[in-house]
Amino acid sequence: MVVFALRRLLSSIPTLLIVTVIVFALVKLLPGDPARLILGQEATPQALAELRRSLGLDRSLLQQYLSWLAGAVRLDFGTSLTDNSSVSKLIAQKLPVTLELSLFAMLISLLISLPAGILSAVRRNTWVDRVLTLLALSGISLPNFFLGILLIYLFSIRLAWIPASGYTSLLENPGRNLLLLLLPAVTLGIGSAAVLTRYLRSSLSETLNQDYVRTAHAKGLMARQVISKHALKNALIPFLTAFGLQLGGLLGGAVITEQIFSIPGFGRLLVDAVFTRDLPVIQGVVLVSAVAVFLVSFLVDLSYAAVDPRIRYH
């Protein structure tokens, strides 16, 4: 198991390195001179030259990349251009908020997708399945910013049950924290529940067609037992992948939902940085979100190997 984990980790290093090249290149593609961007149009040539030197812009691209990479490996992404605070500190502040929101959203999405996916597969090609399919495809098609606005309109404006926006930290006031995160978590949860339902439906209906399931039926097991003990266990592996992808996506993709509900998370950080053209923050956020995706998919792979011994011998 440990060997498997190490091998899996090592094999992702080249891809991660390419990610760092892409993230570095992204910002280098930006037209214009970063020094002028920071100092503005009235800056004197001396000041510009000095800033360029302190930013390392006078060195070759390769040198710049290597020193940036050396920093990034030590979680040092430089300092924000807007308020001079360290990018990694900004990220460390915002990441837990988004992490909590994502986990909350995934919990909601599991509560919806597990029963819906199972029902859809078991009742495949009946009206139940068609209704669930239409609902799932609607959920996938519903833009989360529209869903968020609908929820705000319904629960915050019409019913006035939940404040439309704001954030209280979990440690300060857990009840209020969960209440304020409820609508955004539902917004995100419905979207991924729709995707997960589709995955579970297709993987479970594929397993339900397998010979061993027929055998289980034939030897007289109850339908419930066949589904839960035999089919579902095997169908859960592709479902786990999809779950990991969704979670990884949420960590970086809660951008718009955080924007609508004014949640000071990771996505908000990105949007704010984009508008102030805060390049080190953009670089840091994009890189960390990619690493988060890697970590989640690594954990998913580990859980496979734990569930299914065949995978370890690959």
Add this chain to the structure above:
Amino acid sequence: MTTTLSKTRPPAKRRLPAPLRRFLGNRLAVIGIFVLIVFAGAALLAPWVAPFDPAQIFFSDLRAAPGAAHLFGADELGRDIFSRVVYGARVSLSAGLISVSLALVFGGSIGLVAGYVGGWVDDVLMRVVDALLALPFLVLAIALAAILGPSLQNTMIAIAIVTAPAFARITRGEVLSQRERDYVQAAQALGAGDGRLITRHLLPNISGALIVQTSLAIANAILAEASLSFLGLGIQPPAPSWGSMLNAARGYLTDAPWMALFPGLAIFLAVLAFNLIGDGLREALDPRGRVG
């Protein structure tokens, strides 16, 4: 016709091709086609469908409720929301179609080369594709749109870049699985060159997977365009875009909820249409998913 379809028959005789028959028998997919035709018609015939110019301002109708004068109401500047939604269809559909076509051509070519040539070329190309796929879709799209600058053209480029890797992956996988098939070996043995092998044999056989992916990718691209313009990173006002209309509506939810409702529904229905079509295509083209 639908009744005969539910009893799956042995391979059909000479009628419509089986996948097409399966597709047309899928009610949800047919609904998707209808919705798409309505939106495409609105986009193409916008000047005739829309009662007003999308930028025309009616000072007396600020945030007017839906009614006879303004079918979908009027926005905070007194512009007709129906006309703006109709013209917005042009932005959304063209963004979806153009960015996905670009992604299909570039991503598909990369996947084709990787799968066909193999070896280190495949290794290098796929590492890059994996790296791009590791970046969350919207995060990368936002970063690209921010770097390129806000405009419709740049939005399309950004969406094409984030969409292409998926096409590369799928094309490569399909090419790899087809390359070893007997018919390819036979064609090779008969002296078919690379060009003929790819265009006459491989492409027709992998087109099914690509068609499905194209439909689903257009749905995602429309969502992405709406997201970027919602954030203010897409096409700039006063051009009508569903995303920016929704963003403007956020400030007036209490007294003018229709400002959010109609552009939101438009995005939802357009994306849903492509998802329904894509889903129908997958079920029709991929026999593995069917239950005998």
